[in-house]
Amino acid sequence: MVVWVPGCFEISVVAQQLGKSGKYNAILCIGAVIRGDTTHYDVVADSASSGVLSAGLNSDVPCIFGVLTCDNMEQALDRAGGKAGNKGSETALTAVSLC
Template identity: 80%
Template sequence: MIVLHRVVWVPGSFEIGLVAEKLGKSRKYQAILCIGAVIRGDTSHYDAVANSAASGVLSAGLNSGVPCIFGVLTYDDMEQALN
C-alpha cells in the first residue's frame, strides 16, 4: 500500500536522517521529503548539525533504497529563518 502523504515531526534537524531511513525501510513511501532548518545562533555546533543533517538524509536514501530529498535550509538567525 502506498500512502499519499504523512507529516512526521522530529526534535531537530539532526534526527531527520534517522527517521527518514526508518520511513524508507517501511516500504510505504515512494519518496521522503526532508524539510528542516538549522539556525546559526550563538553556538559553534551549527556546522556540525548542518553537515550531519545532510549526511543523514543521504545515508537514509542509500540505506533504504527510497529517494530522500534534502530540504534542510541554513540561516544566520531566527529573523532570517522566519522571513
C-alpha cells in the same frame, strides 16, 4: 503523512525508517538549522545533510534534503515562503521529478 522529530539531527534516522517501510516513494526532509553563537550549528547542519544522503542510500528511497541552513530567523522565514521563495515546495518538486 507528517512525522515530527525533536531536531534536525534526528531527521535522517526517521527518514531511513520510513524509506525502509516500503510505504513511500520519496521522503521529504524539511527543517531549519539557525546559526547561533557556537559551532553547534556546523555540526548539526553537516550531520543533517550527510544523514539524509545516507538515509536515501540505505533505504533505496529518495530522501530529499530540504533543511534550511540560515544565519537568522528572518532568513529562515524568507526562505520558507517569504520573499526568497518556498524551499519546502521546491523540495516537493524535486521528489516528484524523481518518482
